[in-house]
Amino acid sequence: MPQAEKTPDKTQQIAGKFPDERGHFGPYGGCFVSETLMVPLRELEQAYHRLMQDPVFLKELDDDLRHYVGRPSPLYFAESWTRKLGGAQIYLKREDLNHTGAHKVNNTVGQALLAKALGKTRIIAETGAGQHGVASATVAARLGLECVVYMGADDIQRQALNVYRMKLLGATVVPVESGSRTLKDALNEAMRDWVTHVDTTFYIIGTVAGPHPYPAMVRDFQAVIGREAREQIQQQAGRLPDALVACVGGGSNAIGLFYPFLDDQNVTIYGVEAAGDGLDTGRHAAPLCAGQPGVLHGNRTYLMEDPDGQIIETHSISAGLDYPGVGPEHAWLKDTGRAQYVAVTDDEALQAFHDLTRIEGIMPALESSHALAYVTKLAPTMDKDQIIIVNLSGRGDKDIHTVAALEGIEV
Amino acid sequence: MSRIKNCFDKLNTGNRKALIPFVTAGDPDPALTVPLMHAMVEAGADIIELGVPFSDPMADGPVIQRAAERALLHHVSLRDVLGMVATFRQQDDHTPVVLMGYLNPVEVMGYPAFAAAAENAGVDGVLTVDLPPEEAQVCAGELRARDIDPIFLLAPTTDDERIKLICEAASGYVYYVAVKGVTGAGNLDVAAVADKLTQIRALSHLPVGVGFGIKDASSAAAVATVADAVIVGSVLVKQMELAQSLKQGTEQHDTITAGITGLLAQMRAAMDAIV
Numbered sequence: 001m002p003q004a005e006k007t008p009d010k011t012q013q014i015a016g017k018f019p020d021e022r023g024h025f026g027p028y029g030g031c032f033v034s035e036t037l038m039v040p041l042r043e044l045e046q047a048y049h050r051l052m053q054d055p056v057f058l059k060e061l062d063d064d065l066r067h068y069v070g071r072p073s074p075l076y077f078a079e080s081w082t083r084k085l086g087g088a089q090i091y092l093k094r095e096d097l098n099h100t101g102a103h104k105v106n107n108t109v110g111q112a113l114l115a116k117a118l119g120k121t122r123i124i125a126e127t128g129a130g131q132h133g134v135a136s137a138t139v140a141a142r143l144g145l146e147c148v149v150y151m152g153a154d155d156i157q158r159q160a161l162n163v164y165r166m167k168l169l170g171a172t173v174v175p176v177e178s179g180s181r182t183l184k185d186a187l188n189e190a191m192r193d194w195v196t197h198v199d200t201t202f203y204i205i206g207t208v209a210g211p212h213p214y215p216a217m218v219r220d221f222q223a224v225i226g227r228e229a230r231e232q233i234q235q236q237a238g239r240l241p242d243a244l245v246a247c248v249g250g251g252s253n254a255i256g257l258f259y260p261f262l263d264d265q266n267v268t269i270y271g272v273e274a275a276g277d278g279l280d281t282g283r284h285a286a287p288l289c290a291g292q293p294g295v296l297h298g299n300r301t302y303l304m305e306d307p308d309g310q311i312i313e314t315h316s317i318s319a320g321l322d323y324p325g326v327g328p329e330h331a332w333l334k335d336t337g338r339a340q341y342v343a344v345t346d347d348e349a350l351q352a353f354h355d356l357t358r359i360e361g362i363m364p365a366l367e368s369s370h371a372l373a374y375v376t377k378l379a380p381t382m383d384k385d386q387i388i389i390v391n392l393s394g395r396g397d398k399d400i401h402t403v404a405a406l407e408g409i410e411v
Numbered sequence: 412m413s414r415i416k417n418c419f420d421k422l423n424t425g426n427r428k429a430l431i432p433f434v435t436a437g438d439p440d441p442a443l444t445v446p447l448m449h450a451m452v453e454a455g456a457d458i459i460e461l462g463v464p465f466s467d468p469m470a471d472g473p474v475i476q477r478a479a480e481r482a483l484l485h486h487v488s489l490r491d492v493l494g495m496v497a498t499f500r501q502q503d504d505h506t507p508v509v510l511m512g513y514l515n516p517v518e519v520m521g522y523p524a525f526a527a528a529a530e531n532a533g534v535d536g537v538l539t540v541d542l543p544p545e546e547a548q549v550c551a552g553e554l555r556a557r558d559i560d561p562i563f564l565l566a567p568t569t570d571d572e573r574i575k576l577i578c579e580a581a582s583g584y585v586y587y588v589a590v591k592g593v594t595g596a597g598n599l600d601v602a603a604v605a606d607k608l609t610q611i612r613a614l615s616h617l618p619v620g621v622g623f624g625i626k627d628a629s630s631a632a633a634v635a636t637v638a639d640a641v642i643v644g645s646v647l648v649k650q651m652e653l654a655q656s657l658k659q660g661t662e663q664h665d666t667i668t669a670g671i672t673g674l675l676a677q678m679r680a681a682m683d684a685i686v
Contacts, residue, residue, distance in 0.1 A: 022545060030545075030546050031543065031545065031546065032514060032541045032542060032543070032546055033469075033541055033543070034469075034470040034540050034541060034543075034564060034566070034588075035543060035563070035564040035565060035566040035568075035569055035573075035577070035588065036564075036566035036567070036568050036588060036591055036592075037568075038543055038566075038568070038569070038573065039566075039568040039569060039570055039573065040568060178473075178476055178480075179466065179467065179480075184467060185467075188467050188468075188469045191469045191470075192469065192470075192471075192472070192592075192593045195470065195591060195592060195593060196591060196592040196593065196596065197591075198568065198591055199591075292519075293518075294515045294518050294519060295513075295514045295515045295518050295541065296467060296515060297467075297469070298541070300518075303515070305515065305519065307519070308486075308488035308489060308490070308516060308519065309465075309489065309515040309516035309517070309518065309519035309520070310465065310466040310483065310488075310515075310516070311466045311467050311515070312466075
């Protein structure tokens, strides 16, 4: 297995230079799928590159983001929370205010336009927390496309509200009973559907994982988060931030925020994984902090695996982070040292969920609460004139049942 | 000369086609695998494809997914599978054995270590479903250096350019996936397969095996009229499930072996009857 080369010179990671033409981020990424999908993936890549140069397509995408999604999303100075933590100034990038309540829609709007341009009549998606499923069902409803969403049977239990939302939007939600019955198994099942219906079907992958060109394509659609934040912070604070913080499951909201800042060497970047019950318990979902490189779901990246190379079950309070892999660009950012990856536990995330709700009147998703939990550790170590931007990637309405159940309350 | 090339050369001389059964190693338990391999050879198998269980078999349908799950209940690892091949080789030195599975267990063992262990065990070919030739250079190089054939898939979606690329990377044989879908998928269309095989043969001299959608003796015979090898998996693996209700051990093993060898013998007879 190729080992990552450690590159001490951080400037080698320059936005726009990765991946290479076969989808590699250093030793990571690539295209590890069965032969049936190789030509469709190449066609997708070609169509994607063509359309991203097409002014008509770009105008349509921009209009949709503005008028349908509601972009730009605000960059909000969390003054009360900043005061409470007593350190760096904290700005929240409010992706929770997007249509459908999370950053996921930035990507589904883009991929749905691609599906339409390619003449596909049916879209499929995998989902963990249900946010990507809802965002896919939403764009499918709008464009009149058939939509099938694969979701782990356990996640369907945890995220009943989003399951019902998808059904209201006209999607078929297929419970996946195989394996660990969570996000990774939903991805397996969506891949099986795609290989079977590849002529008619567009697979909207929800994160920056999967075979090339998905990691680069999803990143490019999500990079609107970081482009806006970079402009907004300069308008509002007159300068760039000192640190960025975002939660990392597959890592799409994180790369969306990070990517436009990769060349800004004075901006420190933190990705926050789910430590579940604690990294030392083995019950977590933190492949970058505690896993090894391997190949799963079409790309080489850090994985949670046993010594035989079998993928192991993950645990997180947050369904959206409960995934044994991570986008290959994050693996590369880790090895090059451009970004640092840390992890916070279920309990710490839950505390942050309550804190932000009570102190700022903003109820964050449990995924985003992981990023917020790390901010509560980071901000007090920084000076008061320093700035942190944290990606508030989604709103917490979908998690109310989970939080209530933990407190023994029936809603 | 590799056992695989030898095997196809011999079959060619007799104007016969290869019958290649697939079973998952360790399914339903590790004790059955080696005896079942011998029994399949006796029933007419020319080459054996042995599935290496993986936790996330993305390209497989429910039947072979469940086979992997049963094997993993017994923690059957890539090392264990290599051990089974070594045991098989103690009594059978001529039947080629091809390992079929996913990349990650190989990746974790490391390519050079895997290639060395596979050679020592007596493995003849390796088909890694999620490793297209573009990503396979290092792994295939290690295998070829030890006279193990890297075997690749061709699909209905594969165009001329890729057929050339794949056939240049492959040796032993190539595996044509006859239907778009996962293992155990619907029925194949023999006329469409024949057309694709004409396209493949115009670009390569390697033997072409055809799999996916072969369910019985008549479909095996139909495919044998156009292909060099008939590959059959899910319909055999189903025999493991049919015997699930029986008591584990000898009774269950005997029922499974009888079911699988019965199917293979019918296919063998039907395939041999066409020439």
